[in-house]
Amino acid sequence: MIKLDTIGQIILAILIIGGLNWGLIAIFNFDLIAALFGSMTLISRLIYGLVGVSALYMIYILIRAMAD
16 A cells, blocks of 8 residues: 655645546536636646646656555
């Protein structure tokens, strides 16, 4: 079992929110981030970037856990 520190838990929450947003886009063609913050505004781009960086970090955590 993978034990996550506080940063890991925050990143997991960001990934869940990002995944739910992608689900809304796929099923309902509704982008919640764009609806809340505007389409491709600085804040929405930062949020999308944060989701991407979070995914990279989680890949690192999984690879590290598999190596143990």
